[in-house]
Amino acid sequence: MNNHEKAGNGATQKTSYRHTFRLAVLIIIFILAALLVRQILVPEAFGLEGSYRAAAVNEAREFPIRHIGEKACIECHDDIASLHDKDAHAAVPCESCHGPGSDHAQAEGDVAIRIPEGKEPCLACHRLLDARPSAFPQIRWREHYKFVGVEDTALDCIRCHSPHEPLFMDRDIRSARLHPLIHRCQDCHTERFDRESRRPDDHPAIFECSYCHKGIVEDFSQRAHSKVQCSTCHMFFKESDFAGRIIRDSDPRFCLLCHREADFRSSDAPPGIEWPGHLEDVAMEPGDREKRCVDCHQQRIHKIMERSESDE
Amino acid sequence: MSNRSWTRRDLIKLMAAAPSLLLIVWGPSSSRGQDESDYDAHAHHWGYAVDTTRCIGCGNCMRACRAENDVPEGFYRTWVERYRVGIDGETHVDVADSKTLIFAELSGEISKAFFVPKLCNHCEKSVCTQVCPVGASFQTPDGVVLVDEKHCIGCGYCVQACPYGSRFIDPHTHTAGKCTLCYHRITKGEEPACVAMCPMGARIFGDLNDPRSKLATILRQNRYRVLRPEMGTHPKCYYQGLDREVV
Numbered sequence: 323m324n325n326h327e328k329a330g331n332g333a334t335q336k337t338s339y340r341h342t343f344r345l346a347v348l349i350i351i352f353i354l355a356a357l358l359v360r361q362i363l364v365p366e367a368f369g370l371e372g373s374y375r376a377a378a379v380n381e382a383r384e385f386p387i388r389h390i391g392e393k394a395c396i397e398c399h400d401d402i403a404s405l406h407d408k409d410a411h412a413a414v415p416c417e418s419c420h421g422p423g424s425d426h427a428q429a430e431g432d433v434a435i436r437i438p439e440g441k442e443p444c445l446a447c448h449r450l451l452d453a454r455p456s457a458f459p460q461i462r463w464r465e466h467y468k469f470v471g472v473e474d475t476a477l478d479c480i481r482c483h484s485p486h487e488p489l490f491m492d493r494d495i496r497s498a499r500l501h502p503l504i505h506r507c508q509d510c511h512t513e514r515f516d517r518e519s520r521r522p523d524d525h526p527a528i529f530e531c532s533y534c535h536k537g538i539v540e541d542f543s544q545r546a547h548s549k550v551q552c553s554t555c556h557m558f559f560k561e562s563d564f565a566g567r568i569i570r571d572s573d574p575r576f577c578l579l580c581h582r583e584a585d586f587r588s589s590d591a592p593p594g595i596e597w598p599g600h601l602e603d604v605a606m607e608p609g610d611r612e613k614r615c616v617d618c619h620q621q622r623i624h625k626i627m628e629r630s631e632s633d634e
Numbered sequence: 635m636s637n638r639s640w641t642r643r644d645l646i647k648l649m650a651a652a653p654s655l656l657l658i659v660w661g662p663s664s665s666r667g668q669d670e671s672d673y674d675a676h677a678h679h680w681g682y683a684v685d686t687t688r689c690i691g692c693g694n695c696m697r698a699c700r701a702e703n704d705v706p707e708g709f710y711r712t713w714v715e716r717y718r719v720g721i722d723g724e725t726h727v728d729v730a731d732s733k734t735l736i737f738a739e740l741s742g743e744i745s746k747a748f749f750v751p752k753l754c755n756h757c758e759k760s761v762c763t764q765v766c767p768v769g770a771s772f773q774t775p776d777g778v779v780l781v782d783e784k785h786c787i788g789c790g791y792c793v794q795a796c797p798y799g800s801r802f803i804d805p806h807t808h809t810a811g812k813c814t815l816c817y818h819r820i821t822k823g824e825e826p827a828c829v830a831m832c833p834m835g836a837r838i839f840g841d842l843n844d845p846r847s848k849l850a851t852i853l854r855q856n857r858y859r860v861l862r863p864e865m866g867t868h869p870k871c872y873y874q875g876l877d878r879e880v881v
Contacts, residue, residue: 373769382774418694449736449737455688
């Protein structure tokens with residue numbers, strides 16, 4: 323004990339420094355090791371903006387855009403766009419039916435875009451569902467086919483309804499006559515969020531059919547169809563704020579939309595006819611099948627416009 | 635001895651100072667997180683609104699999201715719920731077919747039915763980012779809740795924490811998956827894919843910082859609610875026309 327103390331006293335200064343120094347080295351090594359581990363575990367750019375890897379924000383931005391938007395489609399398909407933008411599907415984006423178009427556009431068309439097939443793509447929106455808002459057009463397709471007299475249930479919707487201009491029963495709108503007319507308020511004022519107010523004097527004129535076609539409208543009101551709106555048959559299609567096109571669809575299927583005899587029709591429905599049995603009843607030649615209803619029944623609807631009258 | 639500077643006190647001081655000195659030298663100096671383009675994340679605060687009265691349940695949003703973001707089948711970054719209240723008063727909720735994302739016709743006597751589109755609410759005080767043990771779940775300066783896929787360990791805490799069921803574990807990457815508000819689109823001036831592909835305008839996206847944005851305007855002019863406000867998460871996804879059946 324004594325010997326040990328003496329030996330210790332002999333080298334007091336030296337030993338006390340050494341053990342402090344050793345402790346310091348140990349602590350520094352520990353700190354360095356901790357920092358090294360931190361350096362390895364904590365990713366780069368962590369904590370710059372918050373407790374996350376700031377570079378991850380940029381990585382999220384680098385993901386490729388796949389739905390490229392209508393502008394890119396119009397660059398090549400302006401003809402389709404001009405029809406599409408004026409019809410009931412105007413608010414339906416191209417890529418919502420055709421799928422993302424980035425590959426197709428980048429390859430300038432060499433990569434095919436999806437062409438929807440079958441009824442399902444149409445029925446995704448137009449199938450009659452409880453939850454679907456009632457103002458939205460929707461059908462039970464089997465009943466609809468029965469109603470319009472399409473027997474082939476394998477037939478796709480687009481055989482009658484052009485998907486780009488679905489209102490016009492596969493008619494080419496460009497062949498229709500330009501017509502100066504503006505429809506009712508709600509034809510233009512449909513957008514709930516459209517709050518851009520016009521000055522009243524900028525407002526386009528509103529026409530009634532009778533302003534120009536007084537004779538026809540009066541004649542029409544005396545006849546069986548008097549409760550039918552002009553626009554039901556002469557579908558109007560707005561082309562600009564001042565002009566539109568009137569479609570007169572005289573395909574028999576159009577009249578049959580209301581007049582086909584069917585067991586599910588209600589009692590107050592318009593008079594039904596058997597089709598095409600009706601043609602045989604009135605002793606038509608088989609070749610006359612293509613004949614339009616109005617060829618015989620025009621007088622039941624309204625008197626025929628003279629060409630000069632219509633041009634006024 | 636009095637000139638000798640190395641006292642015990644000095645050593646302790648040095649040891650205290652060493653880490654901070656080292657931090658200055660070693661600290662995260664390389665590769666700043668800011669990008670080179672002109673997008674300024676601090677200038678925006680993105681939000682979202684859903685007008686449930688407009689939704690027709692077509693599923694375009696879900697299909698667009700899946701195609702835009704490679705969302706695996708059976709998982710959803712955004713989805714549409716169909717609520718059907720029977721005449722017995724019971725509420726049934728279902729989603730579209732997981733493959734086609736199209737709603738089928740269902741039978742049964744229904745007194746009330748409607749669609750409710752859902753997605754991540756990008757909460758101001760998001761629970762999912764708070765529970766992440768590794769800092770892989772975070773909110774960007776422009777208010778979008780994102781997952782750092784390279785850093786996520788797939789523990790699934792966030793999936794459990796989210797009161798809205800907006801997260802899932804991606805079966806391919808084994809990391810948390812969720813709506814990014816299409817961060818790759820919105821930072822380049824585009825709308826999220828679900829908004830861009832909605833034919834009814836039922837989904838509205840915009841900058842809450844900009845009082846003239848469409849979103850800020852409609853929020854100002856209409857009555858909107860958020861989902862589960864009692865959770866205190868302060869969602870930035872606003873709903874119009876919510877029924878009381880929707881929690």
